[in-house]
Amino acid sequence: MGRSPCCEKAHTNKGAWTKEEDDRLIAYIRAHGEGCWRSLPKAAGLLRCGKSCRLRWINYLRPDLKRGNFTEEEDELIIKLHSLLGNKWSLIAGRLPGRTDNEIKNYWNTHIRRKLLSRGVDPVTHRPINEQPPANITISFEKGDEDCKISALEKPFKLQEPQFKIPDLNLELCISPPFQEEPLIKPVKREAGVCFSCSLGLPKSPECKCSNFLGLSSGFLDFRSVEMK
DNA sequence: AAGCAAGTCAACCGCCTCGGA
């Protein structure tokens, strides 16, 4: 027996939401809060799949959404976060108040990709397009793969080199402490409460009280500053 | 004005993760 579908597709609407459906969903969530999405459509009198309701609320109806164009600062932040996290849109969205993962994903694919390409930067690797990847480096993450072990032991110093980045490695970096064995640049002890702008090397905000943090300007990025939700 | 191509973005699909039974 297979998994039961998330909703009874035969009796659900699909496609664009109507004003009335939006109103019903907003009214229900205002009254009861976000809760069990599976049972919400029936309770709210909507002929929609629970997932569809959730998506509509999160991506479009939530009152805290910031509609409108992305600012230049947001652009740069997205680019930096993408270089660290890859296509982890929800994580990126978590750092941009009022923006949704779907919005950022669309914006990336329509605007930022082109922007980076026009700068001569590969939007996937964040490296110059005409730069040849280093020869004879093959990294595999297959378990038991000897190449993987060798490469992982031989190449960690590469993390200190801004010109060399392994895109698939980014995700690992963001959830793992930086390589610690004989670091070329000794990490300075992080002060408590470093704001996210400083951790990314962005200009300080007026309320920023951080000091002495190794941001991008110092050439060393503390990947642990990008915390999971 | 009409037709077409390219761009945009809301919504869907299917897989993955996590927590509870």
Next chain:
DNA sequence: CTCCGAGGCGGTTGACTTGCT
């Protein structure tokens, strides 16, 4: 420990809009 269901996520689709010929 295993199974199952719900929620969450990223990739993709397709309807709609805009710009160009």
